[in-house]
Amino acid sequence: MARLAGGISIHKALIPGMLMFGVFFVISLYSKSKCTPTTTIERPDIYTVNRTSTERKIFIDCGANVASSVQLFRETYPGGKEFIIHSFEIDDRLAPYFKAYSNHVLHCPVGVTSKDGIMTAYSESAWSPDKDKNNGKDMQWGGGTLFVDDFERADETGGGKRKLTHRKGVSTIDLSMWIQRNIQIEDYVILKLDVEGAEFEIFQKMLKDGTFKWIDKLYGEYHFHQPIQFSQSKKMAIKYEVEKRGFPLLEWVAEYRTYSDFGDLHPIKVKPETRGKTGIVYRRCSAEDGKPRVALTIEVGMTRKLAEKVVAAAMAYIPQIPITLFVYGDFVDEYPNLVRSWARRFEVGIRGNHPYPHGHVEMIMGNWAKEAGISTELRMEEIGLDTKFYMPPCDVTDIILAQGRHRQWRIIKPIRNVKFVFTEPLLTVAKYYKYRDVERVPKALRIIDNQLLRSNGGVLSLDTDHPDSYMIIVFLLDYLVENSDYQLVTMDDCIDGT
Incomplete structure (x- = not known):
């Protein structure tokens, strides 16, 4: 024409x-x-x-x-x-x-x-x-x-x-x-x-x-x-x-x-009324009447089988509790219907476009971080989801902070990533891995509880790439709902006023 x-x-x-x-x-x-x-x-x-x-x-x-x-x-x-x-x-x-x-x-x-x-x-x-x-x-x-x-x-x-x-x-x-x-x-x-x-x-x-x-x-x-x-x-x-x-x-x-x-081509799409502020890394939740708050998150890895088990257990838990899932753009691209189904029950945020080897995300430069963020935002748009929460799979560097600020995402980092890494002093073979599943559960929960006590609540995260996240999730929810003094809140409520 x-x-x-x-x-x-x-x-x-x-x-x-x-x-x-x-x-x-x-x-x-x-x-x-x-x-x-x-x-x-x-x-x-x-x-x-x-x-x-x-x-x-x-x-x-x-x-x-x-x-x-x-x-x-x-x-x-x-x-x-x-x-x-x-x-x-x-x-x-x-x-x-x-x-x-x-x-x-x-x-x-x-x-x-x-x-x-x-x-x-x-x-x-x-x-x-x-x-x-x-x-x-x-x-x-x-x-x-x-x-x-x-x-x-x-x-x-x-x-x-x-x-x-x-x-x-x-x-x-x-x-x-x-x-x-x-x-x-x-x-x-x-x-x-x-x-x-x-x-x-x-x-x-x-x-x-x-x-x-x-x-x-x-x-x-x-x-x-x-x-x-x-x-x-x-x-x-x-x-x-x-x-x-x-x-x-x-x-x-x-x-x-x-x-x-x-x-x-990529205008800012976070709504002006979104709670929280840009340029801040949210780890702790605002308190209400002095009662500590916990916002529970699940970091979804690239292994669908492990991710589905953890999320399905969280979805089936009664009473229903607020949880925010964080996904990679490549996971959304591979399993759009699955993520769309999760979004009917949970808030969904982003992690980046794909995993990097440990310690490498922190070293990527600005345009690479920009590509990762925009790519993931577009994958979310393709299945009808907005992006407002961003949990980078690494420490928040100046470049990552600048990228989040530019896109006006609310950057979330947990007080404690429940990633059972071999090099962590509390998770040695002698102290943790040599035990049976039933014996590892209380040890993992005690680690989590100690972190929550030290920070007076905050953002708590499970990583689906570690099989023990599935092993402990129901027991963790039982503790938080039945035996703890923490108030479980949405991510919006967690960051509002923080």
């Missing part, structure tokens, strides 16, 4: 071709009949097309590298799981990285340019301990380029400053014509181009063919430094013409886990 000034829409018939999806390796094969170039029509930013119910959502990933863009798009882009993704990559050694993704087509080794043909792909040498730096940096770049300078081309042994020793003839396609032959104008199409200089000839051809009518959003990077046969002034002129048609090239930097409109 073309966009015209004044809000007029024009439908254009799909040029014969075939969109291929659902397979792993696809070499782009399409009709060789020529497509008549169309007049370029400027695309007003203010006009939104009313699309048909049959439209598809398509992400074209050019310069796919190690599937980092596929991962970032699937994990963090709103509705990203609904898109068919076409990835184009010239280095076939990277193909295994794409195997795990469904609703995805890998075109590899295939380069995108302005014409069909065969070109030499220059890719990085395999890593070895004595490998020199790539462009002055100790990195394994992956991927490659179709454009090299004379020195890199001549240096077949060392590959020049970018170590481009892996050389192979690959098929190239006219991306402009591929889009017209395989995409309908009614489809919603996001094009990402990170192709080491090929973008200039591709955009020039798209401008000539009128192919921007097929595109809705453009991500990527201009590579003005690449040794291509265009002057700097011509490169700037092409950039200007693309922007003139309403397509500023939005930055997409998958290796840094971000893109330029990340913040715009």
